[in-house]
Amino acid sequence: MAVLVVAAHDGKTVRANVANAVAAAAQMDPEVHVLVAGSNAGEAAQSAAAIQGVAKVLQAEDAAYANWLAEDIAPLVVKLAPGYSHVVMAADSVGKNVAPRAAALLDVAQVSEAIQVVSPDTFVRPIYAGNAMATVQSTDKIKIVTVRPTNFKAAAGGGSAAIEQIAGTGSAGLSSFAGAELSKSERPELTSAKIVVSGGRGLQSGENFKMLETLADKLGAGLGASRAAVDAGYVPNDYQVGQTGKVVAPDLYIAIGISGAIQHLAGMKDSKTIVAINKDEEAPIFQVADYGLVGDLFQIVPELTAAIEKK
Amino acid sequence: MKVLVAVKRVIDYNVKIRVKADNTGVETANVKMSMNPFDEIAVEEAIRMKEKGAATEIIAFSAGPAQCQETIRTALAMGADRGVLVQTDAELQPLAVAKLLKAVVDKEQPGLVIVGKQAIDDDSNQTGQMLAALLGWSVGTFANKLNVADGTVEVKREVDGGLENIKIKMPAVITTDLRLNEPRYASLPNIMKAKKKPIETLAPDALGVDVAPRLKTLKVEEPPKRKSGIKVKTVAELVEKLRNEAGVI
Ligand SMILES: Cc1cc2nc3c(=O)[nH]c(=O)nc-3n(C[C@H](O)[C@H](O)[C@H](O)COP(=O)(O)OP(=O)(O)OC[C@H]3O[C@@H](n4cnc5c(N)ncnc54)[C@H](O)[C@@H]3O)c2cc1C
Ligand SMILES: Nc1ncnc2c1ncn2[C@@H]1O[C@H](COP(=O)(O)O)[C@@H](O)[C@H]1O
Numbered sequence: 001m002a003v004l005v006v007a008a009h010d011g012k013t014v015r016a017n018v019a020n021a022v023a024a025a026a027q028m029d030p031e032v033h034v035l036v037a038g039s040n041a042g043e044a045a046q047s048a049a050a051i052q053g054v055a056k057v058l059q060a061e062d063a064a065y066a067n068w069l070a071e072d073i074a075p076l077v078v079k080l081a082p083g084y085s086h087v088v089m090a091a092d093s094v095g096k097n098v099a100p101r102a103a104a105l106l107d108v109a110q111v112s113e114a115i116q117v118v119s120p121d122t123f124v125r126p127i128y129a130g131n132a133m134a135t136v137q138s139t140d141k142i143k144i145v146t147v148r149p150t151n152f153k154a155a156a157g158g159g160s161a162a163i164e165q166i167a168g169t170g171s172a173g174l175s176s177f178a179g180a181e182l183s184k185s186e187r188p189e190l191t192s193a194k195i196v197v198s199g200g201r202g203l204q205s206g207e208n209f210k211m212l213e214t215l216a217d218k219l220g221a222g223l224g225a226s227r228a229a230v231d232a233g234y235v236p237n238d239y240q241v242g243q244t245g246k247v248v249a250p251d252l253y254i255a256i257g258i259s260g261a262i263q264h265l266a267g268m269k270d271s272k273t274i275v276a277i278n279k280d281e282e283a284p285i286f287q288v289a290d291y292g293l294v295g296d297l298f299q300i301v302p303e304l305t306a307a308i309e310k311k
Numbered sequence: 312m313k314v315l316v317a318v319k320r321v322i323d324y325n326v327k328i329r330v331k332a333d334n335t336g337v338e339t340a341n342v343k344m345s346m347n348p349f350d351e352i353a354v355e356e357a358i359r360m361k362e363k364g365a366a367t368e369i370i371a372f373s374a375g376p377a378q379c380q381e382t383i384r385t386a387l388a389m390g391a392d393r394g395v396l397v398q399t400d401a402e403l404q405p406l407a408v409a410k411l412l413k414a415v416v417d418k419e420q421p422g423l424v425i426v427g428k429q430a431i432d433d434d435s436n437q438t439g440q441m442l443a444a445l446l447g448w449s450v451g452t453f454a455n456k457l458n459v460a461d462g463t464v465e466v467k468r469e470v471d472g473g474l475e476n477i478k479i480k481m482p483a484v485i486t487t488d489l490r491l492n493e494p495r496y497a498s499l500p501n502i503m504k505a506k507k508k509p510i511e512t513l514a515p516d517a518l519g520v521d522v523a524p525r526l527k528t529l530k531v532e533e534p535p536k537r538k539s540g541i542k543v544k545t546v547a548e549l550v551e552k553l554r555n556e557a558g559v560i
Contacts, residue, residue: 104441109525174449290540
């Protein structure tokens with residue numbers, strides 16, 4: 001039986017992490033279908049059809065799907081699920097919202113944030129903020145799995161799967177969308193950026209974060225933050241990297257004024273190269289850093305920004 | 312309106328986790344246990360609703376071994392009115408907890424259930440969503456701000472791109488995110504008072520719930536260790552290493 005990947009999208013393209021989810025799904029079963037539910041989701045369906053390894057795209061048009069309310073999307077997933085061995089979603093804010101609702105309606109367990117597919121019914125997932133790795137085996141007939149995108153290399157483009165139109169399931173009438181306040185940024189998206197510059201409480205203010213923006217722009221980097229920086233209001237919530245924020249694994253992660261609490265490390269310690277800039281040489285962040293620089297960030301960051309300019 | 316809050320007993324977030332030598336789990340003997348931090352936020356939110364007159368009674372629910380009494384007592388000391396403990400030494404997975412919660416909801420008929428977005432031990436992020444599904448209720452996950460009015464809840468949610476506003480019908484399930492509020496500490500007089508508040512103890516069987524795990528844990532291992540790096544002395548040295556050694560800029 002095939003695997004169904006449920007794809008989040010913005011109406012034009014499916015999220016970048018859908019290609020990672022497809023790659024993970026292909027390890028569960030070679031036949032991968034992608035569900036694109038939406039209102040005017042034609043373009044998004046086409047972007048899904050272009051992912052290599054996708055055998056078929058199911059496009060469900062329904063006004064109820066416009067804003068991805070779990071109450072409305074989950075019944076569609078539940079309707080389709082019996083035709084599949086697995087339902088897979090990326091472990092992002094959409095997947096975390098929708099997948100467990102579908103799982104409970106199907107009376108099956110969910111495997112959250114799988115980082116490895118051992119076999120079609122066995123997965124590795126981090127627990128305790130990544131301080132332990134659990135290998136779990138699902139005993140359910142349909143396996144609902146959210147996958148951590150950074151652990152699966154994205155499937156390439158250039159595919160041309162067929163797109164099949166399917167009927168929607170309408171609105172459950174329980175919830176409605178009332179607008180979004182999205183952070184606008186020209187910078188690369190945090191979870192897919194090749195380089196991430198992150199700031200913590202050491203920055204002392206939102207104003208000082210501008211310094212990191214300049215550095216990030218020189219590097220073509222995404223911007224992240226610790227929970228402390230978000231809680232203090234220096235930056236918006238979606239910048240948070242960590243156990244309960246976003247997980248990133250760029251080629252280069254630069255942690256600036258971040259102490260390195262386990263909850264933060266959980267979201268970045270799979271980065272290829274880690275740089276830490278901190279005035280406290282005992283800061284735990286240095287234990288995971290490939291290159292540590294002890295000193296005052298207010299002196300180091302401008303110097304670093306200038307040095308990179310000279311490239 | 313009654314509000315039900317779920318409070319899970321977990322290893323304290325400051326404890327350094329040790330994986331058991333036999334790879335069956337993590338060491339819990341002689342380890343400090345606390346209320347899951349997201350659940351403190353849930354309790355706080357319920358108390359604020361009561362203080363504003365939106366809630367009349369707060370029931371704290373916990374499922375697990377007898378020691379979960381302590382977790383419930385903490386919620387009572389913060390300001391919850393009474394507790395329900397579903398006592399079992401069996402391993403509980405989110406679907407099972409959601410079913411236990413549903414059974415208690417069916418009995419108590421709360422207008423809102425507030426749970427944490429994620430337990431910091433299993434990191435599942437499932438229970439609230441599953442409970443809402445089983446009840447056929449709406450759900451406001453990852454709540455940053457709540458406004459209860461006229462049978463609906465306006466929920467500001469923390470999502471990947473920033474914040475999102477939804478309106479959901481009550482009764483409903485809410486899962487808390489970090490910025491929803493800052494939980495209070497229980498005062499000493501309230502800790503004393505909490506000792507007299509009632510806690511009802513139930514068994515999963517009595518609620519007609521089969522809690523058998525659906526996921527078999529085959530093994531639990533240490534994560535791979537990063538090999539230790541070096542300290543550089545200057546920005547120039549850092550840039551040189553990043554360019555020529557790591558090749559990342
Ligand atoms: C339930 C729960 C979930 C959590 N989830 C997350 C999460 O997802 N992500 C996350 O990040 N945290 C999370 N945390 C919080 C985490 O435990 C830490 O509190 C947080 O990561 C600390 O942020 P910080 O390193 O910026 O602040 P601090 O720990 O205060 O560190 C600031 C650092 O800046 C350095 N510094 C100060 N001034 C300068 C200067 N001028 N130059 C150089 N260095 C300087 C200091 O030496 C210090 O090391 C969570 C906590 C809980 C309880
Ligand atoms: N055994 C339990 N007892 C009480 N509440 C629980 C239990 N397990 C999960 N919860 C609630 O569900 C939330 C999410 O947990 P999880 O889905 O395991 O990440 C927690 O923050 C708690 O509010």
